[in-house]
Amino acid sequence: MTFAPSPTTFFPAHDARFGSQPAPERPSPVRLFGIDIASSSSAAMIEHLLEPGRRSRVAFLNAHCANVAARNADYADALVTADAVLPDGIGIEIGARMSRQRVTENLNGTDFVPALLHEAARRGLSVFLLGGRPGVASAAADRLALRIPGLRIAGTRDGYEGLEDETATRAAINTSGADILLVALGVPLQDLWLARNAERLRPRLSLGVGALFDFLSGRVRRAPEPVRRLRCEWIWRLAMEPRRMAGRYLWGNAAFLVRALRHATGQGDGVAPLRRMLDIALAGGGLIALAPLFGLVAVALRLDSRGPVFFRQTRVGKDGVPFTMLKFRSMHVDAEARRDALLAQSDREGVCFKSRTDPRVTRVGRILRRFSIDELPQILNILRGEMSVVGPRPALPQEVAAYPGHALGRLAVKPGLTGVWQVSGRAEVGFDKMIDMDLAYARSRSLILDLLLISCTFRAVFGGRGAY
Incomplete structure (x- = not known):
């Protein structure tokens, strides 16, 4: 069964506030695991990234990303040197709260990027899609073109044969004239690739977007809206693909919470994070059971x-x-x-x-x-x-x-x-x-x-x- 998202599922209506602010708010950071994570509303972040003359490399950070960064120094460096790291999921929110900080809004890529592209279309900007299995990027591009009136698709390229020749890949992106580059190669490959090629890419905004193309193309079904509102999308993905996702969400989430606890206790806050860990572990396990x-x-x-x-x-x-x-x-x-x-x-x-x-x-x-x-x-x-x-x-x-x-x-x-x-x-x-x-x-x-x-x-x- 394929999933055909409705316009409001991946393509929220254009917010009239975009473009009406005379001076874009500068997103303030939350510092977690040595990484500055943006704490901003979606509207303010989009204004910031699309500000004329700005060049930005954007990464998203969730619990799984933090676990990978803890054991991959090159990926950690790619996150630290990114121009913006956006909070993705409830794990980062919990980690921030453990350290007595607050993330303004969950800016997960599956919701944030379509909103960004709505505003890009309004401004006449174009987008290039790189990554995914053969045919997935082009299917996602077709869906985007249908759902976002006026969005210009500069080109697509898959993440297999389309990525074998890095020089040719860069040339295809640059000659397309794309203003925005979306790279869906998974973590950590997408952010390593973007960091390595940042100085040789012409798009003014590039983002590593994980599984976004799979969702947009209908290849992978996303959690229903009520589940997403409750911040439990990870439980849906675990239920859909238990073998593949068990390590990431069960053992991985526990490892992330321990790491977040260590980060928090280094700042003098110990018992509250432990209690919250207990709550998450018991409630999450109970919901599945x-x-x-x-x-x-x-x-x-x-x-x-x-x-x-x-x-x-x-x-x-x-x-x-x-x-x-x-x-x-x-x-x-x-x-x-x-x-x-x-x-x-x-x-x-x-x-x-x-x-x-x-x-x-x-x-x-x-x-x-x-x-x-x-x-x-x-x-x-x-x-x-x-x-x-x-x-x-x-x-x-x-x-x-x-x-x-x-x-x-x-x-x-x-x-x-x-x-x-x-x-x-x-x-x-x-x-x-x-x-x-x-x-x-x-x-x-x-x-x-x-x-x-x-x-x-x-x-x-x-x-x-x-x-x-």
């Missing part, structure tokens, strides 16, 4: 009652920052509208509403709640950094608004999928007792305590105490 269960639950919910599979609700996270929490829907679609009328039936004293006989809960929902299956989509909140595996129960905004002053201390840490309250009886624990538990956890949290609570979670789930 539980994928079949997710599918079965989705079917059961559709058959049982009207409404979406997932329930989205605003909850309050660390430091009072709101976020959208995900759950499997366990209630009827009008549950929120009926909540106020049921408050008097709460089985629990205090702010938080809980009712053992809540009529809003569906038949399938009662089973999901009995075994806490409804909470599992919060794995995605953990991967996004909004929650942790262990922490206080995420509260509703109206609950936080009604908190007594001392209860706000539970917002000092990220909310969790499991925690002291969750393993101590859940709904059978009163509000005041829950607050005391959460405050005690926030004061004394440690990795050992987190691991202990995780181990107790299994007993709590199968015991079912307070789960309704």
